[in-house]
Amino acid sequence: MPTSRPSTDGVDPARAAANVSPRVIALALRKLGLAVARLEAVDAAAVPARVALASLMKGAAQ
């Protein structure tokens, strides 16, 4: 399960990640994008965003 890594210098990683530069955010998204792109592409039908959100929220504690 992904968790915030423990800090070794007393800095909360979650707070440190709040002030990252746009370039760092873009690199993080690229990392996520590359990982996701390895998954098999599916030819799924488009659905309204509100329907997609409801589907994503199924089973999630809100």
Next chain:
Amino acid sequence: MSFEFSAPPRSSGGGAEPSPAHKRALGLAELFQRALQQAPARVGRVKGNLLIFVPGVATWTIVTQGPGRGVYDSATDEDVHFAMSCADDLLVQLFVGATDLDLPAALASGHLKLEGDVMVFGRFVELITSAT
């Protein structure tokens, strides 16, 4: 082109200081908007609309096609071709440079949920990185 965006919830303390999650959300929204401000032909290469949901923090509908192109801070009636839920702590892990993203574990735990055409997200990320 229209851009609609309002800030996600601030920290509950009532102070002026945004929460770390809020700051992360603002950083993401800024990148999304910047990506869509590129030439329409480049944005059109994404070939799809996206929904990105960070539970408890923010929801965005990103429209890359048609007259409604823009970033909206809610789930709209616009059709989307890819939808993703990404937990804020997974964003933290990415932002602080965790060496590897354990994608199977993130999917199995529900920290990451994906629906639709993953290639749409890949092309959108390319658009973002070309704008930074």
